[in-house]
Amino acid sequence: MNSFFPSFRSVQVRNLQHVVKDAEVQMGELCCLLASYTRATAKLRDKADRLVAQLFDISNTENAEIQVGLKTLADDLAMVQDYRQAEIERLETKVVAPLKAYGAIIKSKKAEMKRFNTDLNRELKELQKLENIRLRNPADRQTISKAQVNARKASSNAKHSIRNMEESILGFQDQKLQDIKMIFMEFIRVEMLFHAKALEVYSHTYHNLEVMNTGTGTHHQEKRVACHLQIGDESLPQVEENSFSLLNERTLNTFAGHVDIALSRHSSFLSHYSSPLESPTGQSIRRHYH
Numbered sequence: 001m002n003s004f005f006p007s008f009r010s011v012q013v014r015n016l017q018h019v020v021k022d023a024e025v026q027m028g029e030l031c032c033l034l035a036s037y038t039r040a041t042a043k044l045r046d047k048a049d050r051l052v053a054q055l056f057d058i059s060n061t062e063n064a065e066i067q068v069g070l071k072t073l074a075d076d077l078a079m080v081q082d083y084r085q086a087e088i089e090r091l092e093t094k095v096v097a098p099l100k101a102y103g104a105i106i107k108s109k110k111a112e113m114k115r116f117n118t119d120l121n122r123e124l125k126e127l128q129k130l131e132n133i134r135l136r137n138p139a140d141r142q143t144i145s146k147a148q149v150n151a152r153k154a155s156s157n158a159k160h161s162i163r164n165m166e167e168s169i170l171g172f173q174d175q176k177l178q179d180i181k182m183i184f185m186e187f188i189r190v191e192m193l194f195h196a197k198a199l200e201v202y203s204h205t206y207h208n209l210e211v212m213n214t215g216t217g218t219h220h221q222e223k224r225v226a227c228h229l230q231i232g233d234e235s236l237p238q239v240e241e242n243s244f245s246l247l248n249e250r251t252l253n254t255f256a257g258h259v260d261i262a263l264s265r266h267s268s269f270l271s272h273y274s275s276p277l278e279s280p281t282g283q284s285i286r287r288h289y290h
Contacts, residue, residue: 010120012162012166013113013116013117013120013162013165016113016165016166016169017113019169019172019173020106020109020110020113020169020172023102023106023172023173023176024102024106027099027102027106027176028102028103030099030180030183031096031099031100031102034091034095034096034099034187035096035099037091038088038091038092038095038096041084041087041088041091042088044084045081045084045085045088048077048080048081048084049078049081051077052074052077052078052081055070055071055073055074055077056070056071056074058070059071059074065212065213066212066214069208069209069212072205072208073205073208073209076201076202076204076205076208077205079201080197080198080201080202083194083197083198083201084194084198086194087190087191087193087194090186090190090193091187091190094183094186094187094190095183095186095187095190098179098182098183099183102176102179105172109168109169109172112165112168113165115161116161116162116164116165119154119157119158119160119161120158120161120162122154122157122158123151123154123155123157123158125154126147126150126151126153126154126155127151127154127155129147129150129151130144130147130148130150130151133147
């Protein structure tokens with residue numbers, strides 16, 4: 001019987017240790033996942049901030065009506081990111097922080113388990129000592145009686161420690177479940193609050209986009225294109241006129257050069273006649289052309 005109870009208590013201790021170990025793994029995994037969720041939400045906020053800045057840049061290239069519509073869209077998205085920032089802060093304080101606190105709680109429970117194991121080991125040691133005395137000196141009643149007193153005392157302490165340990169670990173287990181419940185209630189509350197606010201803003205944003213007249217933007221672009229084309233057309237005749245003037249000047253100069261060469265070649269031939277308009281045969285040059 002004496003050896004049975006220590007073995008039974010060892011099984012109890014191992015079961016309680018498994019409860020603490022499982023809690024450590026579970027709460028640690030929840031903490032990692034929800035912390036990652038919070039970081040991902042923060043990254044989404046950063047991407048949305050860049051989107052807002054890009055919308056403002058695009059709006060500056062459009063006409064007044066489209067500009068107002070795009071800036072209103074950007075303002076609404078920025079407002080949603082303010083709500084998202086509040087969501088991130090609440091997740092950190094209401095969800096992630098309580099899960100992180102379980103690191104210290106589990107460390108404390110492990111220290112308690114270590115103290116309980118000390119009492120259990122002392123019981124085993126006293127029982128083993130009593131058994132050895134009985135085997136070596138079965139007639140030594142005084143020593144055996146003293147060893148029995150020490151063993152009963154150690155067993156009583158171990159029993160008391162096991163009971164306290166069970167109460168502590170079972171209380172820890174109940175508290176853990178309550179905390180998980182409250183943590184996820186806070187998580188859902190934070191998410192509902194954010195999405196309710198976001199839905200309110202997005203509904204307003206959707207209505208504004210629905211009534212925005214994009215035709216004015218097209219007309220604005222057409223006017224800009226027409227303005228650029230007009231500027232190009234106004235500069236084109238001047239270039240062509242300059243080109244034709246330069247071409248005519250070059251042509252006339254070339255033609256004049258040819259005429260000068262021709263006249264120089266015939267000047268000696270014409271100088272043999274008294275009248276420059278008389279041909280060698282006595283016919284008028286002007287009549288010949290007429």
